[in-house]
Amino acid sequence: MSKRQDHEPGKENLRKQLAKPAKRRGEVGKRLPMDYQPDKKGPIGELLAPVAGFGVTFSSMFRPTVTEQYPFEKVPTQPRYHGRHQLNRYADGLEKCIGCELCAWACPADAILVEGANNSPDAQYSPGERYGRVYQINYLRCIFCGYCIEACPTRALTMGNDYELTGPTREGMIYEKQDLLAPLMPGMLAPPHPMVEGADDDTYYRGEVTGPTEGQVEWVRKNRPEDESLQTARPVEGASA
């Protein structure tokens, strides 16, 4: 340290101040900000202090109960709740999924596995060239963000309101295509079967197919006479655009 620095008046004063006892610095009895000093109570406050903690309990006793009796009573979710996924169908029973894998690419949790395959005249599962041969969602990974349904170009994938997703094993929480596929509605015809005569995938996408045609029903009757959906299929007039 240089001679000039040693004799700086500011530093010298600070050193002297710190060397003084606290009493002489005038700090004895001062309330420091970090000290906890609860406000002093009056006699009634002192008397009620032991039961003051029950104030919230007593004030809540006469309010209406908000406890939900789940699972005995289910409370409806909000309409746009993100629950279990569903793979949808067109009105004639063909699957909307075209196996494009966009949902799997959009998923931030890597919860979806899709393997697409080509449709053929003997095995047409969806309108157009491709369908989803393998479709899995791993519900141990899914965070129900909904990015997958936003990415789907055909609205094949949507999310319902079902939140009761449990399973006894880890494998049981991986839902396969048959678990996710929407059930056949009355009047639909189980795929595979040809597309509606004269329709293309745009016709389907625009919602102009309103049910199976007589030609589709005939095709299934000829190729799968034992198919149960033949009993309930309701051919529609003018289903093609």
Ligand code: SF4
């Ligand atoms: S909801 Fe989100 S996390 Fe779940 S499968 Fe879809 S994109 Fe993945």
Ligand code: SF4
């Ligand atoms: S669900 Fe939609 S995004 Fe996913 S593979 Fe099928 S068509 Fe593509």
